[in-house]
Amino acid sequence: MNHAAHLPHHRKTFIGWISRWLFTTNHKDIGTLYLFFSLFMFFFGGIFAMLIRAKLFVPGTTFMQPNSYNEIVTLHGLVMIFGAIMPAFVGLANWMIPLMIGAPDMALPRMNNWSFWILPFAFSILLGTLLMSGPAPNFGWTMYAPLSTHFGPPSTDFLIVAIHLLGFSSVMGAINIIATIINLRAPGMTWMKMPIFAWSWFITAFLLIAAMPILAGTVTMMLFDRHFGTSFFSAAGGGDPLLYQHAFWSFGHPEVYIMILPGFGIISEVIPTFSRKRLFGYNFMVYALAAIAILSFLVWGHHMFTTGIALTAQLFFMYLTILIAVPTGIKVFNWVATMFKGSLTFETPMLFALAFIFLFTIGGFSGLMLAIVPADIQYHASYFVVAHFHYVLVAGALFSIMAGVYYWLPKWTGYFYNEMLGKLHFWISFLSINLTFFPMHFLGLAGMPRRIADYALQFTPLNFTCSLGAFVFGAIQFLFVYNIIYSILGMGRKASDHVWEGTHGLEWTLTSPPPYHSFTTPPKIN
Amino acid sequence: MMDKKVRKTAAILGIIAFLFFSFAFTMVPLYNTFCRTTGYNGKVDLKAAKHTNATIPINRKITMQFVTMNNNDLPWDFYAKASYMEISPEQNYKMIFSVKNRTEKTMTVQAIPSVTPWQAAKHLHKIQCFCFSKQSLQSGEAKDMPLIFWIDKDLPKDIKTITLAYTLFDVG
Numbered sequence: 154m155n156h157a158a159h160l161p162h163h164r165k166t167f168i169g170w171i172s173r174w175l176f177t178t179n180h181k182d183i184g185t186l187y188l189f190f191s192l193f194m195f196f197f198g199g200i201f202a203m204l205i206r207a208k209l210f211v212p213g214t215t216f217m218q219p220n221s222y223n224e225i226v227t228l229h230g231l232v233m234i235f236g237a238i239m240p241a242f243v244g245l246a247n248w249m250i251p252l253m254i255g256a257p258d259m260a261l262p263r264m265n266n267w268s269f270w271i272l273p274f275a276f277s278i279l280l281g282t283l284l285m286s287g288p289a290p291n292f293g294w295t296m297y298a299p300l301s302t303h304f305g306p307p308s309t310d311f312l313i314v315a316i317h318l319l320g321f322s323s324v325m326g327a328i329n330i331i332a333t334i335i336n337l338r339a340p341g342m343t344w345m346k347m348p349i350f351a352w353s354w355f356i357t358a359f360l361l362i363a364a365m366p367i368l369a370g371t372v373t374m375m376l377f378d379r380h381f382g383t384s385f386f387s388a389a390g391g392g393d394p395l396l397y398q399h400a401f402w403s404f405g406h407p408e409v410y411i412m413i414l415p416g417f418g419i420i421s422e423v424i425p426t427f428s429r430k431r432l433f434g435y436n437f438m439v440y441a442l443a444a445i446a447i448l449s450f451l452v453w454g455h456h457m458f459t460t461g462i463a464l465t466a467q468l469f470f471m472y473l474t475i476l477i478a479v480p481t482g483i484k485v486f487n488w489v490a491t492m493f494k495g496s497l498t499f500e501t502p503m504l505f506a507l508a509f510i511f512l513f514t515i516g517g518f519s520g521l522m523l524a525i526v527p528a529d530i531q532y533h534a535s536y537f538v539v540a541h542f543h544y545v546l547v548a549g550a551l552f553s554i555m556a557g558v559y560y561w562l563p564k565w566t567g568y569f570y571n572e573m574l575g576k577l578h579f580w581i582s583f584l585s586i587n588l589t590f591f592p593m594h595f596l597g598l599a600g601m602p603r604r605i606a607d608y609a610l611q612f613t614p615l616n617f618t619c620s621l622g623a624f625v626f627g628a629i630q631f632l633f634v635y636n637i638i639y640s641i642l643g644m645g646r647k648a649s650d651h652v653w654e655g656t657h658g659l660e661w662t663l664t665s666p667p668p669y670h671s672f673t674t675p676p677k678i679n
Numbered sequence: 680m681m682d683k684k685v686r687k688t689a690a691i692l693g694i695i696a697f698l699f700f701s702f703a704f705t706m707v708p709l710y711n712t713f714c715r716t717t718g719y720n721g722k723v724d725l726k727a728a729k730h731t732n733a734t735i736p737i738n739r740k741i742t743m744q745f746v747t748m749n750n751n752d753l754p755w756d757f758y759a760k761a762s763y764m765e766i767s768p769e770q771n772y773k774m775i776f777s778v779k780n781r782t783e784k785t786m787t788v789q790a791i792p793s794v795t796p797w798q799a800a801k802h803l804h805k806i807q808c809f810c811f812s813k814q815s816l817q818s819g820e821a822k823d824m825p826l827i828f829w830i831d832k833d834l835p836k837d838i839k840t841i842t843l844a845y846t847l848f849d850v851g
Contacts, residue, residue, distance in 0.1 A: 260685040260689070261685065261689055264689075328689050328692040328696070331688065331692055332688040332692070335688050336684050336685050337685075362692055363699050365696075366698075366700035367699055367700070367702060369703070370701070370702070370703020370704055371703050374703070374704070374707075385707060388750075388846065389848030389849065390848075391789075391791075392707075393710070393711075393714075396710050399710060461797075463797060
């Protein structure tokens with residue numbers, strides 16, 4: 154950011170600096186804010202993860218009370234989902250979508266500012282529960298009734314308000330992205346010429362608009378049950394706690410696709426660049442995204458196989474869940490086909506993208522195992538599930554974000570990161586992530602339950618291994634931060650306009666870094 | 680011009696978001712209707728049914744089991760006079776449930792029924808049931824509460840045992 158010409162006019166004082174970021178309506182500024190915020194929350198959630206693994210390093214109730222453990226598990230989930238993964242994707246969308254579709258800015262810049270600045274407040278409220286007297290929310294990120302209603306600590310109300318704010322933020326962000334893509338595409342950019350990352354976000358934004366309000370409604374009912382004498386989720390008053398699970402998972406399942414579809418978009422940008430080929434089967438990639446999005450609303454019951462739902466319902470959800478493997482398989486196939494006979498090079502973004510394909514597929518297969526009703530009855534609520542969703546969310550969503558950041562960072566700052574350190578970051582992350590989460594498959598199959606602060610003695614060696622891997626993974630992320638700073642401060646090689654050899658698309662026609670206001674006159678698409 | 684189009688898109692999307700917010704609440708009646716009509720979850724209608732109008736007894740034996748539970752260690756005695764009875768379809772039966780408030784204060788409770796297997800739920804008809812309303816008992820007071828019910832002849836052939844479980848909740 155040492156290009157004074159690219160910066161907006163503001164007074165060169167501290168107040169001027171604050172008001173520039175506080176009142177900014179520029180999509181690049183807001184994208185940067187989102188990305189820094191999510192990086193900060195990633196470390197915050199990471200501290201929780203380290204505490205969890207420190208607790209489980211050895212068996213026994215040393216180091217931490219079980220209730221503190223429950224609080225930390227709850228907040229780890231909420232912070233990582235709503236604070237780290239989702240804002241990172243929204244940040245990437247803010248930065249890249251206007252550049253990719255040739256728009257001057259987002260369609261609703263003021264709302265954009267608002268949807269970002271809600272986040273710090275929401276997370277202050279959520280994390281403030283740790284400082285209150287009495288326990289913080291301690292019932293897991295799924296907030297199951299009656300744990301969160303009848304038995305929820307008073308701090309649960311703060312959690313509910315925080316969720317409402319996060320819902321507002323996400324829905325406004327999603328509306329902005331859809332409005333931008335529908336209305337501000339450069340002349341000649343037809344739907345099927347749109348970059349795949351923009352497509353993936355367009356579909357994700359619809360998932361957000363549908364799913365987040367359902368969560369908001371569900372936590373509102375929770376609030377009513379807690380304070381206003383209703384019994385939505387209480388059997389005593391004629392309600393049903395199972396209804397909570399239905400309502401929650403009809404948000405929760407689309408939510409997991411909200412956290413992976415933009416990742417698919419990033420990978421579909423990175424793989425062609427470093428293969429020096431066009432994306433194989435572009436149309437099918439778009440259709441597959443849409444198919445996954447539609448199916449994601451019809452499979453919530455697979456989280457509830459052991460709740461006693463009817464056999465016909467179990468079969469319905471099982472078959473539809475397995476059906477998702479088809480569009481997902483198309484995507485994996487097309488990524489591999491893109492690389493086939495390409496001139497591959499293995500820079501850091503490509504390494505993360507390859508690891509994504511490999512590890513996300515492992516997570517997908519364990520998901521298929523969990524989708525099978527009789528098998529799920531065995532695996533349910535065990536560490537096998539923990540292994541599954543960390544493979545798709547850490548090795549999947551997080552790796553795709555890292556691939557995206559390394560890929561676009563030289564475009565944003567004008568300077569490369571340190572390639573050697575980037576590769577080191579990748580390899581140590583790749584090894585430690587598998588060291589952390591692969592043994593969890595075995596722990597789960599051997600019967601170790603999740604969400605419990607202690608475990609039986611025979612699980613000690615594998616838990617020791619998991620914790621070791623987690624500490625390494627946590628520590629090596631400082632290298633990621635260093636590399637980002639390295640690029641921002643311009644310590645690396647200067648980046649050309651097209652940055653990488655095999656890049657295509659409007660964003661690479663601009664200078665690196667792009668001017669503060671880009672595409673004030675719409676570009677021509679041929 | 681462009682601004683108008685953007686605003687229109689944003690307004691439509693805002694309305695969609697609001698509709699999904701409302702959808703969360705409409706899930707409540709939808710879910711209840713779905714469960715009551717299909718009997719999924721073993722939910723039964725909490726309204727009094729009519730007497731059976733069958734005249735010829737059907738020769739089929741079904742074991743009807745009664746299970747009682749207290750939610751959250753509710754300090755009440757609550758049990759059925761018999762743990763099971765042999766019944767035939769299309770005939771009325773009566774079972775007495777006893778309750779006693781063991782606490783020092785007046786309490787109001789509500790019994791919530793559940794039927795296993797759930798396929799039997801819609802074939803169980805209750806003519807009279809203490810679960811239709813809340814029950815208030817003073818400290819130390821005891822009461823016998825009747826349940827009058829019948830099973831219809833359309834009960835699936837493979838069901839030979841039905842378990843009717845009541846959970847007693849403190850409703851303040």
